[in-house]
Amino acid sequence: KRNEEITIERRQFPVIPAEAITIHKSQGGTYAQVAVHLDCRIIRSALYVGCSRATNANGLYLMEQRLDIYYQNVKSLNKHIADIRSDKLICSADILCFAETWTLSQEEFPIEGYNPIARLDGETRSSPRRPANGL
Structure with missing residues (x-):
């Protein structure tokens, strides 16, 4: 053609x-x-x-x-996650780092705009008491 x-x-x-x-x-x-x-x-x-x-x-x-990094040593992250999500100062950081010794691997703490990179959780036990060794 x-x-x-x-x-x-x-x-x-x-x-x-x-x-x-x-x-x-x-x-x-x-x-x-x-x-x-x-x-x-x-x-x-x-x-x-x-x-x-x-x-x-x-x-x-x-x-x-x-690079803004927010670090917080948290006691009872599962009880305070709503406070963290609503804090504009915390959520303006590039990287969030929370130290919590009582987390379990099956727990999730989603924060909009952030993806977990690493976790070090405690082991799940049959006891109702949480193990103190996560981070």
Whole structure:
């Protein structure tokens, strides 16, 4: 079918070339847009130099890469799971870690947006008393 017409649609998106330089190399220069990567190792004078290179505050971008971990030693997790689920501060963390020595492997503690990665539970026994060795 050599006489068929083929239509091709091409879409482009704008690509803007960018360059990165160190804070030390930027000394003495000014730039319309500056991104400063905040790191725990950056010293105050370097932070000042990096932030002061932007011509105005709208062109200054502070980049931070952080992992929020919430750790709580919980007594009676099964009694307090509703409190944990409703706490916005707890549920804003990237990783939740609860230490509870009385959990059993058949118990589940689902929290929306989180999946259990590891558990160390106590053993199920015929006794009504819970074993104290889970985490």
